[in-house]
Amino acid sequence: MAGIFKDKAKTKGVTIFSYAPNDSLAQMIVDAWVDRGFESQLTDRDSNGAATDLAKNVAKSSLAARGIYLNSAVVITEDEYDKDHILNDDDEVVFVLPKLSRVTPRSGQSLLDTAKLLMAATPNGI
Numbered sequence: 001m002a003g004i005f006k007d008k009a010k011t012k013g014v015t016i017f018s019y020a021p022n023d024s025l026a027q028m029i030v031d032a033w034v035d036r037g038f039e040s041q042l043t044d045r046d047s048n049g050a051a052t053d054l055a056k057n058v059a060k061s062s063l064a065a066r067g068i069y070l071n072s073a074v075v076i077t078e079d080e081y082d083k084d085h086i087l088n089d090d091d092e093v094v095f096v097l098p099k100l101s102r103v104t105p106r107s108g109q110s111l112l113d114t115a116k117l118l119m120a121a122t123p124n125g126i
Contacts, residue, residue, distance in 0.1 A: 031062075
């Protein structure tokens with residue numbers, strides 16, 4: 001079973017919750033889907049696979065711009081979730097970015113409702 005753990009032995013899991021899909025966080029998903037530079041910053045990793053300071057800062061400031069103020073926020077991909085994410089500190093709050101491959105973008109159409117649906121369906125989705 002995939003998940004997010006507090007320890008490398010994967011014996012201490014953390015509570016997974018889904019935040020009610022809302023426009024503000026769904027827009028963050030859409031922004032990551034359509035702006036590959038933003039997505040790359042959110043999911044930037046060091047040589048050990050841990051979120052870089054850039055990734056943490058971009059996640060924290062992007063969430064703060066949406067009224068969510070956290071000491072430590074990390075955005076991971078669904079693939080990282082499936083391979084089990086290990087928390088780097090006790091204050092870390094992890095958000096999962098739904099896969100763009102699940103989406104069929106259409107020119108001139110909003111992806112907001114699609115993002116809200118996948119936000120609810122993705123484990124711990126943004």
